[in-house]
Amino acid sequence: xxxxxxxxxxxxxxxxxxxxxxxxxxxxxxxxxxxxxxxxxxxxxxxxxxxxxxxxxxxxxxxxxxxxxxxxxxxxxxxxxxxxxxxxxxxxxxxxxxxxxxxxxxxxxxxxxxxxxxxxxxxxxxxxxxxxxxxxxxxxxxxxxxxxxxxxxxxxxxxxxxxxxxxxxxxxxxxxxxxxxxxxxxxxxxxxxxxxxxxxxxxxxxxxxxxxxxxxxxxxxx
Amino acid sequence: xxxxxxxxxxxxxxxxxxxxxxxxxxxxxxxxxxxxxxxxxxxxxxxxxxxxxxxxxxxxxxxxxxxxxxxxxxxxxxxxxxxxxxxxxxxxxxxxxxxxxxxxxxxxxxxxxxxxxxxxxxxxxxxxxxxxxxxxxxxxxxxxxxxxxxxxxxxxxxxxxxxxxxxxxxxxxxxxxxxxxxxxxxxxxxxxxxxxxxxxxxxxxxxxxxxxxxxxxxxxxxxx
Numbered sequence: 001x002x003x004x005x006x007x008x009x010x011x012x013x014x015x016x017x018x019x020x021x022x023x024x025x026x027x028x029x030x031x032x033x034x035x036x037x038x039x040x041x042x043x044x045x046x047x048x049x050x051x052x053x054x055x056x057x058x059x060x061x062x063x064x065x066x067x068x069x070x071x072x073x074x075x076x077x078x079x080x081x082x083x084x085x086x087x088x089x090x091x092x093x094x095x096x097x098x099x100x101x102x103x104x105x106x107x108x109x110x111x112x113x114x115x116x117x118x119x120x121x122x123x124x125x126x127x128x129x130x131x132x133x134x135x136x137x138x139x140x141x142x143x144x145x146x147x148x149x150x151x152x153x154x155x156x157x158x159x160x161x162x163x164x165x166x167x168x169x170x171x172x173x174x175x176x177x178x179x180x181x182x183x184x185x186x187x188x189x190x191x192x193x194x195x196x197x198x199x200x201x202x203x204x205x206x207x208x209x210x211x212x213x214x215x216x217x218x219x220x221x222x
Numbered sequence: 223x224x225x226x227x228x229x230x231x232x233x234x235x236x237x238x239x240x241x242x243x244x245x246x247x248x249x250x251x252x253x254x255x256x257x258x259x260x261x262x263x264x265x266x267x268x269x270x271x272x273x274x275x276x277x278x279x280x281x282x283x284x285x286x287x288x289x290x291x292x293x294x295x296x297x298x299x300x301x302x303x304x305x306x307x308x309x310x311x312x313x314x315x316x317x318x319x320x321x322x323x324x325x326x327x328x329x330x331x332x333x334x335x336x337x338x339x340x341x342x343x344x345x346x347x348x349x350x351x352x353x354x355x356x357x358x359x360x361x362x363x364x365x366x367x368x369x370x371x372x373x374x375x376x377x378x379x380x381x382x383x384x385x386x387x388x389x390x391x392x393x394x395x396x397x398x399x400x401x402x403x404x405x406x407x408x409x410x411x412x413x414x415x416x417x418x419x420x421x422x423x424x425x426x427x428x429x430x431x432x433x434x435x436x437x438x439x440x441x442x443x444x445x446x
Contacts, residue, residue, distance in 0.1 A: 027350050056352045067347035071365040080361060081351045133351070 001187055001194055003137065006166040010179040012203075013189035014215060019172040020064070022189070023139045026170075027061050028052045057086075060130035061139040064146050066122040068114040074101065074125050075110040078132045086133070093132070100128040104158050120151030124158055137168040144175060176219055180204055188212045234404055241400025242421050244314065248321050248386040248396065249425055253379050256325025263330035265359060268337055281330075288327035294388050296320055301392045317389035317396075321382075328378055336371035337363055369440045376433030383426045397421055 003009045011019045024030040026037060028046045037044045039058070045051050068077050078097040082088045101107055104124035114122055123143055130138060140159065144152040156178050163169070163182050173179055179186060179200060186203040188196045188211075196203060196212045204220065207213045263281050266274065288296060300320045304311045311319075340363050348358035390399035401418040405411050 029346055029349060053352055056350060061350050063343065063347065065343050067341075067343035069344065069347070069362050070341075071362065081353075084361060085352055085357060129351075 001197065003168055003170055006168050007185065008163055008169045008171065008183045009185045009187060010183040011170065011172045011187050011189060012179060017189040018192040019189055020141050023061065023141050023170065023172060027059065027139065028055065057133065058136045059139060060133050060135035061141060062126050062130050062143050064142040066126040068122055068125055070114055073111050073113055074106060077125055078129045082132050097132055100131050104128050118151060119147045120154050123147065123155050127158055137170065140169060140171045142172050144173070176204065188215065237400045237403060238417065240395055241397040244395060245386055245397040246425055248317055248389060249383040251318050252321040252325040252382055252386065255322035256329040259322070259326040260329030260333050263326060264333035264337055267334055269355065285327050285331055288324055289331065293324060293385050294391060296324060297388060297392060313392050313394045316392060317394045321386060325382060329375055332374050332378060333371050336367035339370045340366045372433060372437050372440065376430060379429060380426045384422060
């Protein structure tokens with residue numbers, strides 16, 4: 001599997017097929033058992049702290065459960081990493097944070113704490129927090145799975161707007177309409193392996209593998 | 223029957239004051255050392271690295287043992303250990319060491335529980351955002367753990383302050399011993415122990431209040 005600069009790739013597959021695990025392994029949150037990961041052509045050594053730091057400064061992940069820092073307000077959640085960890089100048093970070101939060105429609109909730117927000121709002125804060133680091137690539141791990149159906153659209157709309165920015169994305173999603181529209185490539189996984197890769201049309205409309213056909217047939221009938 | 227003013231001489235009052243200050247000293251040392259070293263122990267036990275493994279094991283045994291030995295036994299152990307080294311420590315110093323050792327063992331367990339109560343997702347998010355272990359603790363985990371730590375910690379310390387009375391067993395002139403001396407001098411026991419009771423209350427009540435105030439300040443989300 002390969003994600004090019006500015007490309008949007010979707011990972012689909014049944015529950016337990018290893019999609020989220022793959023994202024976590026790529027992020028260095030889980031150990032890599034077999035195989036190798038290359039970034040900009042070079043193999044990533046996850047045991048090397050400097051290499052891992054470099055990887056994590058290029059890639060940001062948004063979790064299914066948002067994982068916003070509960071002890072910080074919305075604006076602090078977005079600002080803490082750039083100011084405290086990266087040590088970027090506070091003024092610029094703040095401007096960027098406010099700009100990002102108004103972009104995701106939350107400019108009026110800057111001083112709210114995460115548990116005062118709805119799931120959809122929290123997820124949009126999490127997206128703003130990821131973008132505040134100006135990553136080259138974004139991992140989205142089933143970001144709508146924990147949301148009410150009504151809130152799904154507001155989050156997907158945010159992602160749709162981002163997709164025109166030219167930031168690469170690796171998306172785990174069960175929203176097939178969204179996957180079809182946005183991604184240039186779809187990867188189907190089952191039982192921890194990649195079964196089939198292709199354009200959205202190839203995978204969703206004319207899958208070759210039997211396992212893909214079975215999954216796609218079930219999920220599109222909804 | 224003599225009035226309290228007549229029966230309490232200057233020296234009696236001085237003895238009570240010494241007792242009060244000694245008990246206060248033990249209480250403050252216990253709280254201070256308990257929180258300081260308790261945090262250190264708890265945080266060291268959250269580390270994962272191989273190099274720290276022997277230290278983690280030692281701290282585990284320390285917490286396991288000290289929390290299962292009666293206060294008095296620990297006190298006597300430290301007392302005789304200090305005597306055998308001929309360091310010439312005063313009994314008050316022995317009591318201070320013991321109080322620190324015990325408070326650290328208990329509070330480190332309370333603090334560890336608090337740290338572990340923070341959702342794993344918070345660690346994960348911090349790691350993905352390139353926080354180091356210490357930065358994650360400082361900015362994310364400890365601020366959230368405080369709210370869980372504080373109520374049982376205050377509860378423990380209030381109980382613990384009363385237990386410092388056991389220091390009288392190795393001859394430390396703290397509040398309870400002072401009461402005993404005054405009683406033996408022939409002062410009315412009800413009067414003496416009534417005063418002692420009041421003084422213990424005066425020491426531990428502010429702690430409870432302080433705990434309450436800190437708790438309400440830490441409630442960072444209003445709708446919880």
